[in-house]
Amino acid sequence: MIPIPGPVRLLKLIPLAAGVLADSSICDVLNSRVPGRVSYSGDSIYTASLSSYYTGYERDLYPSCIFRPTSAAEVSKFLQFVGSDEYSTSPLPQFAIRGGGHTLFTGAANINGSVTVDMRSMNSLTLSEDRKIASVGGGSIFSDIYPRLVPHNLTVMGGRVPGIGVGGFTTGGGLNFLSREHGFSCDNIYGYEVVLANGSVIYASASSHSDLWLALKGGSNNFGIITRFDLATFPQQQMWGGIVLYNYTDSQVDAQAQAFSNFMDTANFDSAADMDLILNFENSGFEIGNALFYSKPVANPEVYREFTSLPSPIISTLSFNDVSGMVTQFGAYLPSTLNRATELVYSFKNANATIYKQLIKIWENECNSLRGIDGLEVQFLVQPQPVTNGTNSLGLTAGETDNVIGLVTVAYNNAADDSEALKGLQNIVNQQVALLQKAKLYLPFKYLNYADQSQSPFSSYGERSKAHLETVSERYDPKKMFQEGVPGGFKLFA
Incomplete structure (x- = not known):
């Protein structure tokens, strides 16, 4: 069990009026204004x-309190409160989403x-009358949504493994079983209910606040707190697949490299x-396979x-x-939690089999040099990029079918091995990027x-897309609450 230290109270710096004690904490005042939604250390x-965080990096942080809203109105009260003159500080008071x-x-x-x-109490699911839209709460988990859609022979474009939240997944893009046909998950969102930094609640869609609607499709947590997502549904009964x-062996690597190159051929x-x-390295042994x-x-x-x-x-x-069963089955072959883990991503155009074999050999050689690290696992994942329809802020060309995502992840047990593992x-x-650049296949x-x-993903979207995101941020969040007050994730002006 993770040890929980005693409560750490964040002090109010500027009182709203006479009679409000200067030593009241943000958490205590928040608890008085939105009763029953604030939890302290030890609760x-x-x-x-x-x-319940996936990695030890996040489990090792101890907030003063956790606020679990159940409605957009409660989120609005929170943002009005932390953005008010009562707590006007420089820099802004900080919080995580x-x-x-x-x-x-x-x-x-x-x-x-x-x-x-913590948004996870907002986990509602409502189908529109024509069943073409699934309206889900801003803290919903896709693996909880899927089984509720199965009786309707429907699905939405969410995570492919258990435990993935709708918020971060969709605002960062989103890869799904249907992504080669319908694009990123964010390409398939009709609208967002968003609480802005000033506490106002708006609806962003193609016809209302369309600039924000587009920015939320890849712009992450930089604009507001999303309390409802209106997701496109897709007819789906049985699908086929697995691990x-x-x-x-060398022959298996050769065969896989050729097969993947051919699969990605337009x-x-x-x-x-x-x-x-x-491709996986664990317990000093190598594995190769497919999902x-x-x-x-x-x-x-x-x-x-x-x-x-x-x-x-x-x-x-x-x-x-x-879909629900496939997600559960896929998740059974993945660790439910990790202690220390870091990953790096890149993109490239489909290559010939020789290039894929060279990418694998680079990974294999470095794994061998890291064998002494306790609990080491190094995974190299190669997968198709979604074929986007262009309804996003990712800066990608619509309709391209031969773009590939490369992802290398290192996981291990002890902080003492941080330097060696991350260097590896x-x-x-x-080395992989250098190889792809030399072959003129690398994509930014x-x-x-x-x-x-x-890795600065926003810069990789291209100047036009990044400039759009920055403009929208300045329009809807002029005091930079979500740039400076929410330090987590990727920031547009960092």
């Missing part, structure tokens, strides 16, 4: 919230010695197919023939399932939801 809600809590790095969705706004793992594009090439998903009820579709015909898998879960991670990615885009805090 069961506080402890459960803290322990938390949904699923899956981002790896420190402070992305938690904070030391201040307020963390296949093989012994790691001539072989199949919009129903979404997959990952998975194969096909959104139609077709077993062993032709597009995957080069993968499914490979002999002697050591594990195969390929089967029919609904950076060495892998530096960095997918925000996979990016490390060192």
Whole structure:
């Protein structure tokens, strides 16, 4: 169990009026204004919230209190309060916004010695009369939403593993089983109910506050707190897919490299197919395999023939399932929590098999040099980029089917190994990027939801998109509450 220190109180600096004590904490006053929503260190809600973050980096931060709103009105009261003259400080009073809590790095969705706004009590789901829109609360978790849509033979474009929150996932882009056909998750959002820094509640859509609507499609937590997402639904019954793992051999690496290169060839594009090439180093051993998903009820579709015909898998879960079951099944092969973990992402155009083999060899060599690190796991993931329809702020060209995302993740047990592990991670990615640049295949885009805090994803969107995001931020948040008051995540003006 994680040790919880005693309460740390954040002091009010400027009283609203005579009679308000100067030593009252923000948490205490907030608790008096929105009763029953504030939890302190030692409370069961506080402890459960803290322990549910995905990585130890976030679990090791201790907010003064956790605020769990249940409505847009309560979020509005909170923002009016922290942005009022009563707590007007320089810099602004700081707080964190938390949904699923899956981002790896420190402070992305938690904070030391201040307020963390845990949105997960806002988890409603309502279908429109025509069932084309699923309105979900701003703290909803996709793996909780999917089973509620299964009886309707519907799905939404959410996370592919359990525990992913709607807020961070969609505002950072969002990769889904349907992304080769319909794009990023954020391409498929009709509207957002947003509470702005001044406490006003607005609805952003293509016809109302369209500039903000577009900015929220890739702009992360820089504009307000989203209390409702109106997501497009898609008819979905059974799909096919699962995990296949093989012994790691040179011949298997050669076959996988060729198969993935062919899969990503534009001539072989199949919009129903979404997959990952998975390379893993754990317990001083290598694994190679695939996560194969096909959104139609077709077993062993032709597009995957080069993968499914490979002999002697050591594990195969390929089967029919609904989206909810597929997410649960996929999640069973991933760690439910991590202690220390960092990942770096990059993008590139599809390569020939030789380039893929060289990328794998770079990863393999560096893994061998890191063998002595306790609890070491190094994963290299290669997957198709969604085929965007362009309804976002990511700066990508619509309709491109041969863009690839590369992701390298290092996980381990002890802080004493930070320097060596992170150096090894950076060495892998530096060499891989250099290879792709030399081959003129490298793309500047960095997918925000996979990016490390060192990677500046907004700059990778291009000057035009970044300038749009900055303009929208200045228009809707002129006092920079979400730039300076919410330090977590990626900031536009950093």
